[in-house]
Amino acid sequence: MVRQPYQKKGTWTPEEDQKLVAYIIRYGIWNWNEMPRFAGLQRSGKSCRLRWMNYLRPNIKRGNFTREEEETIIHLQKKLGNRWSAIAARLPHRTDNDIKNCWNTRLKKRVILQNNNSASTTTETSSSVEENSSDDGCSALLNTPTTADFPEPFAYSNPFSPSDCHQTLEVDNSYSIEENSPDAYSLVLPNFPTMADFPESLTYGSTFSSSGCHQTVEVDNSYSMKETFDSSENYWEKLSFLEQQLMTDVSDCEAVSPSSQLRHSRHELYYDPADDFWVNPLI
DNA sequence: AAATGGCTCAACCGCGAGCTC
DNA sequence: CGAGCTCGCGGTTGAGCCATT
Structure with a gap:
């Protein structure tokens, strides 16, 4: 029987957050189960995924519901x-x-x-909500359409990749929909993480533009999807521990490139700041 | 000041869906 | 077709905080 490696549970420390964010920025999300090992984290893949999705992901609003x-x-x-x-x-x-x-x-x-x-009051106002x-x-x-109203799968081809290299970007659940006309909608994906969402200290120096980008991506003949990349300075100001040099962080956390050890999967996609597009390391 | 109870929310667990081989 | 795996979802838990006694 194979002994399970020690897996930490409980509250995440700032150092663990830092490792996870630094790793995802550098290598993207490729396999939650394998990622913790490469990122130098003694956490389960589930725990990492939850932490990222519910807390560390850019453009998340927490608490203070209006x-x-x-x-x-x-x-x-x-x-x-x-x-x-x-x-x-x-x-x-x-x-x-x-x-x-x-x-x-x-x-x-x-x-x-x-x-x-x-x-306990009158029944005359009993019409349903x-x-x-x-x-x-x-x-x-x-009254706006939902993902169910858009073509399946809820994904799109990477417009920046070489034409013979079809890639699928998984899209976050959080989005809004713009009504361009009575018959045409655009999906606005404010939560789609890009390097522009992270503080400058976490970017890769001058090889990556910190300015936001605004892109319209054709999904098929009927729909278009618009990405709106906004900086989230307020959010990241709160994570003061991240105001350190990424490259130092990555080396400190013993992050390892996954490219040599992975099976091909739909998650093997990361942002290459040098070439300025999303790439699959195995293609 | 200490004890108690209620509340909040981050995190865990189990399960099912979907995919690959 | 079925086993094995990953991922995502919803229910639940428990630590920490705060108000009250």
Whole structure:
């Protein structure tokens, strides 16, 4: 029997966060199970994925839900049930875990209270929330198309790669949708991480432009997907520990290039700042 | 000041879907 | 077709914080 290597559990330390972020910036996300070993982390792949998705990923808003966001969650929970990822997809910058926590700790009680109050009052206002949805504050969000309205799979070819090198970028759940006309929508993907989302100290010197980019990518004949890359300075200001030199970090955390040891998978894609496009190391 | 209880939220766990071989 | 693997989702837990007694 193979002994399982020691895997740390519990709260992440700033040093572990630093290692994970530094590794993902340099090598991208290729295989969550293998990545911790290469990044010098004694964590499970699941733990790394969770930490990245719920905390370290750029453009994440945490805590301080606005009243409008809360009303949207309540409405969507009523409509979709506890499908937190689907609800998160309709609330840009919010994670499913955060929404789930918000519901379980605050909103569920509020809804129960409201139901009790409404049950004890007159029945003349008993028309369903569904029927009134067009009047409430979240109607704008609810009337937009969802990923289900866009072609499957929810992915697109890398427009910067060589034509004979088809690559698929997996797209984050968090996005918004722009209505260009009654029949045409664009997906806006504010959470798609690029080097521009990270502080300058974490970029690769002058080989990478720190300015944001704005791209429209054809998905197929019917849709276009627009990437809007914004810096998230406020977010990264909070992570003061990251204000150190990336190259030092990477060497400190014993990060190892995965390129020589990986099986081919759909996740083997990373950003090459030297060539300024996403590449598959095995092609 | 210490004890207690409630709340928040980061993190873990188990399971199912999807993919590859 | 089935086994093995990775990933993502939703339910749950528990540490830490804060208010109250």
